Amino acid sequence: MAESAPKGTIEIAKDVFWVGVKHHNRRLFDALIPLPNGTSYNSYLVKGASKTALIDTVNPGFEGELIGKISQHTDPARIDYVIMNHAEPDHANAGQHILRMAPNAKLVTSKKGKEAALQYFDVDESRIMVVDDGAKIDLGGRTLEFIYAPWLHWPETMFTFLVEDGILFPCDFFGQHTAQGEFYADELGNDVTLDLAKVYFAEIMMPFRKPCLDGIEKVKKRNVKIIAPSHGVFYRDPSIIINAYSDWAGEKMRRKVLVAYVSMWGSTEKMVKVLAGALVEKKVDVRIFDIPNSEVGHIAKELVDSPVVVVGAPTVLGGAHPVAAYVAMLVKALRAPTKYAAVLTSHGWSGGAVKALQESLAGTKIEILGAVDAAGRPNEKDVQEILALAEKIAEKLPPE
Ligand code: FEO
Numbered sequence: 001m002a003e004s005a006p007k008g009t010i011e012i013a014k015d016v017f018w019v020g021v022k023h024h025n026r027r028l029f030d031a032l033i034p035l036p037n038g039t040s041y042n043s044y045l046v047k048g049a050s051k052t053a054l055i056d057t058v059n060p061g062f063e064g065e066l067i068g069k070i071s072q073h074t075d076p077a078r079i080d081y082v083i084m085n086h087a088e089p090d091h092a093n094a095g096q097h098i099l100r101m102a103p104n105a106k107l108v109t110s111k112k113g114k115e116a117a118l119q120y121f122d123v124d125e126s127r128i129m130v131v132d133d134g135a136k137i138d139l140g141g142r143t144l145e146f147i148y149a150p151w152l153h154w155p156e157t158m159f160t161f162l163v164e165d166g167i168l169f170p171c172d173f174f175g176q177h178t179a180q181g182e183f184y185a186d187e188l189g190n191d192v193t194l195d196l197a198k199v200y201f202a203e204i205m206m207p208f209r210k211p212c213l214d215g216i217e218k219v220k221k222r223n224v225k226i227i228a229p230s231h232g233v234f235y236r237d238p239s240i241i242i243n244a245y246s247d248w249a250g251e252k253m254r255r256k257v258l259v260a261y262v263s264m265w266g267s268t269e270k271m272v273k274v275l276a277g278a279l280v281e282k283k284v285d286v287r288i289f290d291i292p293n294s295e296v297g298h299i300a301k302e303l304v305d306s307p308v309v310v311v312g313a314p315t316v317l318g319g320a321h322p323v324a325a326y327v328a329m330l331v332k333a334l335r336a337p338t339k340y341a342a343v344l345t346s347h348g349w350s351g352g353a354v355k356a357l358q359e360s361l362a363g364t365k366i367e368i369l370g371a372v373d374a375a376g377r378p379n380e381k382d383v384q385e386i387l388a389l390a391e392k393i394a395e396k397l398p399p400e
Contacts, residue, residue, distance in 0.1 A: 012234065018228075019072075020040055020043040021040060021043075021066065023059065033296070038178065039178065039179055041056075041058040041090055042229065043069075044056065046142065046144070047073070050140030053079070053081040053082075053108075053137070054079050054081070056084070056085055056086070056171055057082070057098065060093045063094045067097070076098060079101075080104065081106055081129075081137060082098050083146075083169075084108065085171035086113075087117060087156055088154065088172075095107055112150070114130050116154070132146075133147065143164060144163075146158050146159070151211035157172070161222055167227075168219060170215075170230075174235070175204075176196035177196060180233075183233055185235045186236060197244060198304060202304050206336065207334055207335040209249040209335075212248075213246075213249050213250065248304050253337070253398060254305045254307075256286075256305060257308045258302045258310070260309070260310070262323045264321070269312075275389065279394065287306065291323045303338065307339045308393050309342075310343070310393075311324050311327055313343075313345055315353040318350065328360035331361065332363070339365075340393070341368050342371065343358065353373070358371070369389065370385075
């Protein structure tokens, strides 16, 4: 991975510097999640009167850029603490390089973070300082408090709170993937930021809704003035993202149906249009995605607050078209809060898509409201069945 050109740092409070990296041309995360706007790895240098801490680091390949930015504010050899909120290499990998440069520095992390650091990085155990939930480190006139936040989104995750300045560093929690020039949500636009944050929530945090609610309660107990996550822009008004996360993790459902379909020769698409039209007449918010032409992140985002998911697919070789099967798998893998599902399928000489899609949702608590399977083009009987299915779906949704 090539290093990007060095860029400036910014001071988010007195002697608190963003020294991270904006990775504009990264297009995939975890070899799965599309990054249309790139991403950033936010690392923060906090200087106290007597000690200096670096909070989270950067992705492999950007160590030089990080060190160059730290050097603008202090000699990296004089860092006392490298805080590892989370062991995933996009934030933690460069920590081992800093420890080599800073002979007295300790890697500060949770109990489980220590296990992960030894597992993933070339770090001597004697360099690791384990902190308990609620522990504090005095940097000289400013205090770092560590807040355990397990499963957001790995077992070892914690937040760091800079008490006197009211700055929360929650690592992945509250993040968004963007490498745009802005640093604050109000500069990027709060709506744009929340849109990105919702995609991010769907892909990273949605499977961990209960830990999210626990994390939010811990944040609310502190006098947080700025939230500075380790991806994307920072929030000068923390309530914007705290309220959004409360809604998303709290499964605040809308009168909304997500329809994700694939069609080879138009039959499934016709069925989808009949269903969508009937639902719209019933004042249902319908989000339709033609799967092969859609970003998976956008589909995931709508899973956050759609009580009903409809999957449309033709039968292919005795099963469901693979891209529709992928969406059904996504619902399951992301542990989406989906309550109900329905299936629209079409086939040529033999069916199989209905059974395959139902099987891919097995093991969830999702109730299948119905399935309509057309032989070739949907006929009048199929249309009537779809309209009846629309009635059934609408009855399950919250009122307008
Ligand atoms: Fe951004 Fe879980 O790493």
